[in-house]
Amino acid sequence: MRNKVERQMLRSTLKKLEAMGKLEVCNVEVNPEYELGAVLKYYNNERPMLFNRVKNSKITVVGGLYGSREIFYDLMDTTHEDRIYQLMNAIANPKPTKLLKDGPIKENIITRNINLPKLLPIPKFHGDDSSTFITAGVMIIKDPDTGKTFTSVRRFQINGGNKISVLIASAMLKNQIEALRKGNKPLEMAVVLGYDAPYLLASQLSSQLYGVDKHQIDSALRGEALELVKCHTVDLEVPAYCECVLEGIIPPDKSEVEGPFGELMGYYGGVAPHPIMEVTAVLHRNNPIFQVAFPCREEHFSNGLVREMELYNDIKRLMDVKDVHITMGGGYRFHAIVSIHKKNKGEGKTAILAALGANKDLKHVVIVDEDIDIFNPDAVEGAIATRVQASKDMVVIASAVGSGLDPSHLLEKASDKMGIDATKPVGEIGKGFEMAKIPGYEKIDISKYL
Ligand SMILES: Cc1cc2nc3c(=O)[nH]c(=O)nc-3n(C[C@H](O)[C@H](O)[C@H](O)COP(=O)(O)O)c2cc1C
Incomplete structure (x- = not known):
């Protein structure tokens, strides 16, 4: 029985988190009214935390378990690629x-x-x-x-x-x-x-x-x-x-x-x-452990992972999609960034159509080339700054179905959709968009210099 207890559900997770050095333990008394949630929110709901002393209760509370992408991959025994x-x-x-x-x-x-x-x-x-x-x-x-x-x-x-x-x-x-x-x-x-x-x-x-x-x-x-x-x-x-x-x-x-x-x-x-x-x-x-999730984002990451899988497939049917990112700032449902290996003129726009047509919650999508790291906001912004001309590369669809979790949707009970095609042109003209490279940059061992 003992081994099994450690194999599935929360207690096995806590063991894994401890072994990974990712479990914080709070031994100071916290009030479940506001204070406990405030501590979880302070760390953006990305830090698993055990609260051993909760006011007016003998029960230990755990929170912030599944809000971090990296920790979630480890707990799922998977990698970003897989x-x-x-x-x-x-x-x-x-x-x-x-x-x-x-x-x-x-x-x-x-x-x-x-x-x-x-x-x-x-x-x-x-x-x-x-x-x-x-x-x-x-x-x-x-x-x-x-x-x-x-x-x-x-x-x-x-x-x-x-x-x-x-x-x-x-x-x-x-x-x-x-x-x-x-x-x-x-x-x-x-x-x-x-x-x-x-x-x-x-x-x-x-x-x-x-x-x-x-x-x-x-x-x-x-x-x-x-x-x-x-x-x-x-x-x-x-x-x-x-x-x-x-x-x-x-x-x-x-x-x-x-x-x-x-x-x-x-x-x-x-x-x-x-x-x-x-x-x-x-x-x-x-000695139960009571599981809590601060109601902004924490466990919506898992919901976002499902959306990433679906978006990847929606675009894969049409072109060579490289990666997809449903962002935390967009509540893991409103914003997506997609990188593609663009082979034909028009694929940026087609990717926008596929993305916005497939999920009613998605509001804004940015399509970039595969040389852009879609998990680096600065890199995505750089692509928008240098590969977009708004009159040609922006698509706006007025008054489509949206989500009630977006208060601006509630004003008209409909939601505008926007896509930005931040891909470079294909062919000869696209060569002017190649990023300058430092030969050997990837191999540099920085500890040698400090
Ligand atoms: C943290 C979190 C909170 C959620 N809260 C609700 C909720 O209160 N009501 C709801 O209908 N769906 C909620 N969802 C979404 C559903 O859990 C999710 O859409 C699920 O896939 C629905 O399954 P179903 O298709 O079997 O209904 C929540 C999801 C997460 C991750």
Whole structure:
């Protein structure tokens, strides 16, 4: 059992992070109201941190786990070059999960007098947030027709006692809840906390687009069967080695007002009625570690990775794409930079069309040549400064479908799209755009000089 405990989910992640020297430990008491989130935000949600003393709780909190690109690659056992293929391979080859009779998550099962604010150190992040929020929870539901498991990160507003509001933006889940409402049936669900990077990444695939069982995608991503146990009060399976699970139902006939909440781009989102979850059981390991994600960016990186894989494929169909970057500043969804090996006139513009046409959230895209490092903002700016003439190289499309996470979209309920073709011309004329090079620069050993 001991070895297994260290193989999957949060505790194995913490071991890896410790071994990599990437885990900060805070032994000073922090208040889950504002202070804890402020510390995570200070490091841009890119520094994994364990908080051993959280005010009014005996439970250790962890945050900032999956916000750093480099750390995420290491936790996924992948490289920048392989990240896209690893994900594509998992989608094409889902692998079976393994159901265990028992697992550490069932060490403690609470079914009576569930009072979430008392049980768990749930943070409040921003001054005008309507309540405390669980922001790192992965929600599990099952498709009643196919038996497939769908996981996704949702935010959960704590409404007191055993009740939480569930913010649902996805079309598929909205439809499912609608169908249940018509049939007056509850939807069984579970919320998982204390997971690892493959579990998070698998959850970020669109169910509507891929229709895959996300637990099986997880098995493919981690290279071994995801080990699961049956829930206690609902007919679902959860990771055997995660830290905490909330089991419950979404009743067909109830909703409560949700929000405001400081969202992805740092603005407060809307206030509206949303479905609620009634928690029927809380499962947790001995000495559980409560997982938190500051609600700006941290775990959206994994969402951005899926978008990078999709954008790469959308452009690959048409030309020789080299790399894609969905940027942090654009909330891992609004901005993309793409490098291509341009072989024909017009490929810069075609890449713009492909990118803006494929994803409704993407707002601005810049296409550059392969000699530009798309992860270096100065290099991208340099290409825009020297390879763009706005009257010819800029494409603007007015009033297309956009995302409600962008407040400027909300003004007209539509979003303008812009593409910048910062590629150089092909052929003889393109030679004037070659970068000056220092022979031997790549091989220089700087320590020799200092
Ligand atoms: C940190 C984070 C928070 C998210 N919060 C929500 C949310 O509150 N509501 C929502 O519908 N989607 C949210 N998402 C997006 C979904 O998790 C994601 O789109 C997922 O792929 C949807 O899966 P589905 O297609 O099975 O619905 C969030 C994603 C991340 C990374």
